[in-house]
Amino acid sequence: MCDFSSLGLADWLVKQCKQMGINKPTPVQEHCMPPILEGRDCMGCAKTGSGKTAAFVLPVVQKLSEDPYGIFCLVLTPTRELAYQIAEQFRVFGKPLGLKDCIVVGGMDMVSQALELSKQPHVVVATPGRLADHIRSSNTFSMSRIQFLIMDEADRLLEQGCTDFTKDLETILAILPAKRQTLLFSATLTDTLHDLKSIAMNRPFFWESKSDTRTVEELDQRYILTPEKVKDAYLVHLIQKFTDEHDDWSIIIFVNTCKDCQILTMMMREFNFPTISLHSMMKQKQRFANLAMFKASVFKLLIATDVASRGLDIPTVQVVINHNTPGLPKIYIHRVGRTARAGRNGVSITLVTQYDIHLVQSIEAENKTKLKEYPVVEKDVLKILTQVNVTRRQCEIKLESTDFDEKKETNKRKQLILEGKDPDLEAKRKAELEKIRSQKKKFKQNIHETIEKQKRGQLKKKIMKRKQKKKAGQTSV
Ligand code: AMP
Secondary structure, eight states, X not given: OOOTGGGTOOHHHHHHHHHTTOOSOOHHHHHHHHHHHHTOOEEEEOOTTSSHHHHHHHHHHHHHHHSOOSSOEEEEOSSHHHHHHHHHHHHHHTGGGTOOEEEEOXXXXXXXXXXXXXXXXXXXXXXXXXXXXXXXXXXXXXXXXXXXXXXXXXXXXXXXXXXXXXXXHHHHHHTSOSSSEEEEEESSOGGGHHHHHHHOOSOOEEEEOOOSOXXXXXXXXXXXXXXXXXXXXHHHHHHHHHHHHOTTOEEEEEOSSHHHHHHHHHHHHHTTOOEEXXXXXXXXXXXXXXXXXXXXXXXXXXXXXXXXXXXXXXXXXXXXEESSOOSSHHHHHHHHTTSSOTTOOEEEEEEEOGGGHHHHHHHHXXXXXXXXXXXXXXXXXXXXXXXXXXXXXXXXXXXXXXXXXXHHHHHHHHHHHHTTOOHHHHHHHHHHHHHHHHHHHHHHHHHHHHHHHHHHHHHHHHHHHHHHHHHHHHHHO
């Protein structure tokens, strides 16, 4: 049987693992740790909750113990909360070494971060935007000797989604030495492999978990088909049921927008569920505080946007509910991966409206798993429907009386300014693009209508000709 020692891990680290209740390597650790310890680059693609973090933290800590200096390792990750989670693992495994880490993320004080960086910590865990800001604005630290560059949730860092990290990554990569080990990890890595190969050039070792499915067997994946208007009533019913039956369960509800997050949080509180929220429009300190309270089970219900969908490791989470069906299978995989972690069981329930059926089909196809229907007594849901919908409307009105939308607009403008863009020019550009798009759409529609008209005309002519022929035939008889 494979154990940590046979993978090449030093005795003191094996002991450290045991103290944390980690006795046997998970597959991603078993396969990726030896090549990393040998000095090779590595790309690891394994299901969420399968021990990916320890798969890179342990070898880095071991190598650091052989030649300790700062800055030895840089870890990049897409979200601020994940950065704290990763740094914590470095701190725990590296305690006997006195490992010093520094967390560099947005929304926190930049001056104290710069001071910490100048003290040459062994490990820097950062989100790309803030680290790139530091590189552009100061020269008090050097990363020219780093031994390891690690990208966690690598596909998210490299894809051009709602946050595009490309420019920041270019700034960061420019100050790193070419001779280094590059480690890339994610649960959904394969799509961006080509990009990754250009970053990891040192004979990369590639490992992907063998199973067909992207989610773990311990996860019971369910759906509820519901009309849009009844969705919230189903949600309240489910939360009531779970909290009545299991007082030790924590639940995450994923929503599509910050505004929805805010409204549903207000609504759930009206129903006396201990609820807390997490979304990108909140102040960073509040985000950390809310997450800490949820982790400590002070609040059992977390309503979050996709800022919480990747990597977060909270053992008490037994249920994940998708209030909206994710538009991409990849987002679904990360969201539901917040439960059923490290061999534990968990349930995910996706609320599906009539408009989302094609999305469920693509999730099932990508994931090679059929979602099963979650049984609900419809009568019980209909009983609370009016009350739920009235409460939601009241919460919407309450939110409208605050400056939530204005704040959103201000945040957008701030972001554009930080990216070096003029918000007014951008708005103009967007409006022009929108105009061109709608003109194109109209043009396409006109062409379509003309073709249809022509087709109808030709068909009419054919029918007329046929009728005339028939008539001529009858008269000749
Ligand atoms: P991760 O996929 O890195 O987020 O890890 C998920 C959870 O699994 C964390 O709570 C880890 O502490 C735990 N874990 C990591 N490796 C092991 C292991 N070999 N055995 C048991 N639990 C582990």
